Amino acid sequence: MGYHQIDPQDLPEAEDYPCDRRGISDAAELHAVHAATYEMAPGEDLSRAYHYHETREELFYVLDGTLHVETPEGEYVVSSDEAFVAEPESPHRAHNPADADESVTVLGVGAPPTDIARPYDPDA
Numbered sequence: 001m002g003y004h005q006i007d008p009q010d011l012p013e014a015e016d017y018p019c020d021r022r023g024i025s026d027a028a029e030l031h032a033v034h035a036a037t038y039e040m041a042p043g044e045d046l047s048r049a050y051h052y053h054e055t056r057e058e059l060f061y062v063l064d065g066t067l068h069v070e071t072p073e074g075e076y077v078v079s080s081d082e083a084f085v086a087e088p089e090s091p092h093r094a095h096n097p098a099d100a101d102e103s104v105t106v107l108g109v110g111a112p113p114t115d116i117a118r119p120y121d122p123d124a
Contacts (some may be wrong), residue, residue: 002026003029008037019044019096025113034113037063038106046094046106049119056115058086060094065104069094072122091120 006027014021014036024035034056046060046121049059050070060083067078069086072119078084086092096104 009076018048019046024108029055030113032113034108034110036108038108040067040096040101041105042088042096043098044096046108047117049117050091050093051117051123052086052089052091052120053115053117055088056112057088058092058110060084060086061107061109063105063107065096065102066093066100067104067106068097070122088115091122092112 004027004104006024008022011022011024011027014023015059019041020039024030024037025033026036026114028035033075046067060069060078062078062080062082062084064080066080069078069084072091076084082101084094086120093105
């Protein structure tokens with residue numbers, strides 16, 4: 001049996017990321033699901049690019065603040081204690097706008113964990 005109690009604040013911040021990302025699945029050595037916390041100051045993005053996944057389902061649960069998610073269909077505004085779900089093949093860009101008054105903290109979960117992000121160009 002294996003159990004892990006993890007405080008994301010005790011984990012190292014991921015390098016080369018546009019916001020403060022703490023890899024829960026990395027720390028717990030999870031193989032079937034990706035999980036991380038993200039803290040975005042005003043003007044920061046959750047991921048490296050506007051993107052989609054071929055098979056990954058992603059869920060962003062807002063712990064604190066307000067998350068904005070750009071999609072080809074328009075922008076979603078996700079408040080604290082709400083979740084946003086992106087199905088496979090659904091382009092999205094989660095971010096905290098530059099004119100926001102506060103940071104936003106999100107728990108991100110995705111499966112399968114190995115489906116890399118594919119760049120999406122909204123102008124193409």
